[in-house]
Amino acid sequence: MIPLSWYLVLSAALVCIGVFGVISRRNAIAMLLGVELILNAVNINLLAFWRYMDVIHVTGQVFTIMVITAAAAEVAVGLAIFIAVYRNKRTIAAEDVADLKG
Amino acid sequence: MILDQVIFLITAVVVLTAAILVVSVPKMIHAALWLILALAGIAVLFVLLQAPFFAVVQVIVYIGAIAVLVIFAVMLTRKAMQDDGPQLNRYSVLAAAVSLMLFAVLTGMLLSWDGANNLPVNPAVNPDTIVNLGESLTNPQGFLLPFEVASILLLAALVGAIYIGREHRAGKEEE
Amino acid sequence: MNFLSDPVTFIGNWLTGLVASLGMPKETAAAWVTGVAVGILPLLAMLWVLVLIWYERKVIGRLQDRPGPNRVGPFGLIQPVADMLKIFLKEHILPAGVDRIPYNLAPILAVGGVLGMWIVVPFSATVHGVDINVGALYIIAVGAIGTLGIIFAGYSSNNKYALLAAFRVVAQLISYEIPMVLALLVPVLLARSMGMNTIVQAQPVWFILAAPLAALLFFISSIAEVGRSPFDLAEAESEIVAGFNTEYSGLKFGMFYVGEFLHAFTNSLIFTALFLGGWQGPGAEQFPILGFIYFFLKTVVVHFLGIAIRGSMPRFRIDQVMQLNWKLFTPIALAAFSAAALVEKLAANLGDAARIGIHILVNAVILGVVLLIGSRVFKARGIRLDALAERNRAAVKLSMEKSHDS
Numbered sequence: 001m002i003p004l005s006w007y008l009v010l011s012a013a014l015v016c017i018g019v020f021g022v023i024s025r026r027n028a029i030a031m032l033l034g035v036e037l038i039l040n041a042v043n044i045n046l047l048a049f050w051r052y053m054d055v056i057h058v059t060g061q062v063f064t065i066m067v068i069t070a071a072a073a074e075v076a077v078g079l080a081i082f083i084a085v086y087r088n089k090r091t092i093a094a095e096d097v098a099d100l101k102g
Numbered sequence: 103m104i105l106d107q108v109i110f111l112i113t114a115v116v117v118l119t120a121a122i123l124v125v126s127v128p129k130m131i132h133a134a135l136w137l138i139l140a141l142a143g144i145a146v147l148f149v150l151l152q153a154p155f156f157a158v159v160q161v162i163v164y165i166g167a168i169a170v171l172v173i174f175a176v177m178l179t180r181k182a183m184q185d186d187g188p189q190l191n192r193y194s195v196l197a198a199a200v201s202l203m204l205f206a207v208l209t210g211m212l213l214s215w216d217g218a219n220n221l222p223v224n225p226a227v228n229p230d231t232i233v234n235l236g237e238s239l240t241n242p243q244g245f246l247l248p249f250e251v252a253s254i255l256l257l258a259a260l261v262g263a264i265y266i267g268r269e270h271r272a273g274k275e276e277e
Numbered sequence: 278m279n280f281l282s283d284p285v286t287f288i289g290n291w292l293t294g295l296v297a298s299l300g301m302p303k304e305t306a307a308a309w310v311t312g313v314a315v316g317i318l319p320l321l322a323m324l325w326v327l328v329l330i331w332y333e334r335k336v337i338g339r340l341q342d343r344p345g346p347n348r349v350g351p352f353g354l355i356q357p358v359a360d361m362l363k364i365f366l367k368e369h370i371l372p373a374g375v376d377r378i379p380y381n382l383a384p385i386l387a388v389g390g391v392l393g394m395w396i397v398v399p400f401s402a403t404v405h406g407v408d409i410n411v412g413a414l415y416i417i418a419v420g421a422i423g424t425l426g427i428i429f430a431g432y433s434s435n436n437k438y439a440l441l442a443a444f445r446v447v448a449q450l451i452s453y454e455i456p457m458v459l460a461l462l463v464p465v466l467l468a469r470s471m472g473m474n475t476i477v478q479a480q481p482v483w484f485i486l487a488a489p490l491a492a493l494l495f496f497i498s499s500i501a502e503v504g505r506s507p508f509d510l511a512e513a514e515s516e517i518v519a520g521f522n523t524e525y526s527g528l529k530f531g532m533f534y535v536g537e538f539l540h541a542f543t544n545s546l547i548f549t550a551l552f553l554g555g556w557q558g559p560g561a562e563q564f565p566i567l568g569f570i571y572f573f574l575k576t577v578v579v580h581f582l583g584i585a586i587r588g589s590m591p592r593f594r595i596d597q598v599m600q601l602n603w604k605l606f607t608p609i610a611l612a613a614f615s616a617a618a619l620v621e622k623l624a625a626n627l628g629d630a631a632r633i634g635i636h637i638l639v640n641a642v643i644l645g646v647v648l649l650i651g652s653r654v655f656k657a658r659g660i661r662l663d664a665l666a667e668r669n670r671a672a673v674k675l676s677m678e679k680s681h682d683s
Contacts, residue, residue, distance in 0.1 A: 021125030073259030080267035166421025
């Protein structure tokens, strides 16, 4: 049988890879991919805790559904914004979109 | 039992390798393809956790919809960033250090918790979990409100994405 | 267990006993036999495609007033085998500038996505791959993998026509998934389960009776999902060369070809299981072999309908495909699904016959409203259906006369 810690360490590693992607990639879409990795790590954690600690209730599963919903909404709006930015500025490098900087 | 562990370890290696490639390969389209592999591996983990519903939803939502959307977006914005240019910004070394530290802290915290290693796994998941899930999502005493809020969120995102993504042609009045 | 009444289970038990008698524990032997069965099922499916290709070409040929394949073997039966051998021997051409891994992965995904669906199909009362409790959802998920194959092919080919075609097809596939899923939810709702075998067992009265609209939408959407005529924009030769598989040749092209034919048949299997009672029929519980036969016969009828549509309908334009989906199918599917849910809730205490009657009534009302709105729209835009029909008849007559002259 698989100890709970294996899932937790794996999802911790995924979160960290995702964080690295979000901070260091220049391409805005690549940053979004990093966010996706983080959210998936969250899902692994939620379901692992559900399986090991609270298998009778469905709370962990409901939380997972919410995370998936939020991820879907975030990707749809995020990509729409990037495409609109691309249309107006011909770039999707995150550091080039700094018009609001004082 | 030992078979479970072997499957888990193989899947974990695949997921982590794919995830590292997602954040490091220079070609965006390849990053999207590696993301698909990572997501598929996570679906396998959900099967191991005896949550087949979420494995299937993972494939439908992440691979079937989100990954496809990302590939579309990458192709539509392909000219903006040449794939041979630098893909990482000047903070990349710092970012690597931060995420390594984060990993060390998280792992240390998790492993210092007693439950992480000797929490007994419940022997079997009730096969009616899906029915329970569905009922609690439509039960006012259960999770009806969050469920409705989530659907409003999705609707708002849908409308917003269409409005933002639509081409506003110059010289043409807003409809 | 009698061989004649349930051959597959009989052979399985016999093999397990045989392996066990060689000194293997019973569970290990059963696992090995299951493994062998897992290997055999896709093999049978792939070989079955040979028959499907011959059958479909023959039927389309007859529909279009020509003999179809008739040179190799009796009735041209060996023609697909000859084609297969030819395709095996062809050179593997790798066009310049392709992205190797996705390019080679695409045909595998296209076929694998279809073969994956066979896992959950209940072939008879006793024979099914796995009866997972999310079977219906699993079918949609595996279908999404086929979409991925098409994107891979379009992107990696380094050909702008392939890319354009992939964009079109993916837009079409993703759009038609919505009415398909909504229509599929209706049998799930009626059977109160997502397991395919449970859905079949819940149909002493076929679901097509209680949910005719959902069945129609599912049927049309599944044609669109395969990408066949009238939804075959993927291979609109006059516009985008050969579609997303322009740059493929030899065996890799063959895989796409096999995938398409198998997908059409697999969708008929699933339609039969969801709406036509699957293996249900007189005596199917006692003699599972009868279940096979019923299932097969029903599937062939559905499959023939699909081929007949393919052989007789012209291709839609891309904007028509999208309008049909978003302005017609999705709203109807939503209405049908909500109505089915409402009826199931409100009429839960009534008898089966009364409930089915209400379902039919509600479906008829929805159809009536749709037709009413449609006629208003046509009127407002000045489209007269009788004039259109008259023009079509004249065109058909003209082409018939021409073909008889030549």
